[in-house]
Amino acid sequence: MLEIQQLHKVFPNGVVALDGVDLFVPRGEILGVIGRSGTGKSTLIRCINRLEEPTSGSILLDGRDVTRMRGGELRATRRRLGMIFQQFNLLTSRTAAENVALPLEVAGAGRAERRRRALELLALVGLEDRAGSYPSQLSGGQKQRVGIARALAAEPSVLLSDEATSALDSETTDSVLDLLRRINAELGVTVLLITHELDVVRRVCDSVALLDAGRVVESGPLGEVVARTGSALATGLLPSLGRVEVGESEIALDVVLLDDDADERLAAALTDGARVEARATERIGDRRVTRALVVTDDAADAPRLADELRVRGARAEVAR
Template sequence: MKLTEHISSGAASDEAIIQLRGVEKTFAARGANAPVTALHEINLDVPRGAILGVIGRSGAGKSTLIRLVNGLELPSSGSVRVDGVEISALEERALRQERRSIGMIFQHFNLLARRTAFGNVALPLEIAGVSKAEIRKRVLPLLDLVGLSDKVDRYPAELSGGQKQRVGIARALATNPKVLLSDEATSALDPETTEQILALLKQVNAELDVTVLLITHEMSVIKGVADRVAVIDEGRIVEEGATYDVFTGPQHATTRNFVSSITGTRLPEHLATRLSATPSAGKEALVQLVFKGEGAAQPWLSVLTRKLDVDLGIVQAKVDHISGRPFGTLVVSLPDVAKLPALLETSKELGLETEVLGYA
């Protein structure tokens, strides 16, 4: 069931509903430990109606960033705004009120063991003083939305991990939030369940016009759900943009490392260790070809072989879809290194991006 009768409407736009400007967060010294700066000069916009993923390694500052958005942490300096409201400037009572427009789902579900699925989803409404009749009117459609209409009276111990997370999503939506924050919400789930939860988040985003900000250390999660991605490394945003653009043209070393395992641009370890930067007798050139858009489905190996009259070996190849658009990589070996300039020039003429990975 679509909950449009319960959700305030608003078309998606490029307007930023979440804005971070010049945000720094330093945690005070504890004992003999020096102060720790978790975030440095963070500037980030989350467009209204979008799904933006923040990816980074453990300790990169992801969790601190998301806790700033709902006021669980306050910035040491800078500005954090949600729908025009300066979160860090709110008194506790006003902050509690504002949090009703900011839903939160967690890695380990955070459900109350002695409450049923219905009771867990109803909890934030009870705290807000909503009547029992209105609570029922709100909770049952939400449980239907997340696929748990038959689990209304089940307790968390009777639910699978994916079902628990569905309850968590329904609970986060109970107060009609404008924004949904996801803190590693799929990290404790198996791959199949992860796909289901990501599909649910996309459904929530599309049907309820709820902006989603999620943090993760898994690039496959970003690929599966996010419109935009921001890469955080050592407390700094090092790259940000549309998911397709970042996946197909990563600029920062951290980003390239993240996307390589997803896009097929990472060589097998046994081959990578044999690569040298300069040609020598008996070694073949390894060249990576990148093709985007509709051209990803073209038989590029046959085209290049015929045009150049060369033998090209396939080292690895992958064609995938990112944000609904095709993207492919092909790593070839070229025995006749003298023909490498011609291969690079012809590939460029055909609109392919190329990179000489080395010689092996």
């Protein structure tokens, strides 16, 4: 479990990078932290592993405050915080296996143990046949897989991923995200994932937090966030309905329903003169999400229809 309480980071030049961040990451989940460049995302992740010193606040890892740790206690805790970097940060003079084994070498593990663990992890990330390859001989996606394997070398309980897919093409990004989700499921590793892409959040995360000007302005499980009225995150996370033409005299409602009985609840709310003009369904986080454009030719009945949909657990807003 990772919990961040009122975390502040003010740089010597007076720039406030983090301004009272509160976050909670349950054990075994993937939390995506999203925001524009300059909002404090990378500073947040570097404060968690103490590559940056927080100005104030607490970072609790299984109830113990990382900000108060020094010396050997801090070094031991850092081994529980695996780090995946945007630009891979592999040593060019070392093979893939030697890069993966580096954290174990620093920790004092023997040569045989380092080799065994490195080969095991390279197999986990699908690179068992590239153990002897140098970074210059690997593609971008393969380098990132080596970086992920290295981050797992010391058997961390938390993985910190700093824009790990932003330097990759879309196909490679998908394969790396699938790998992170598999590692999360198979090893039970908690993941805090920094990104600027909502598609990454939609694809792999259980929950999301929006960071703006060093503050968390919205957060929650994906299934709950997409159902919130006025959510800044929901628009980007919801399934797209494409371009839909609606008659001049008609009223359109943008409707969102969660879970497997959404179609039945939607059909039960419709009245004469109302129809579903477009519909899309996909799984977001741990919930099945249905988005529909409901159109009625009776403008006076639109508020009642919206209320009926809300009674049935939908988010319903007038689209036009």
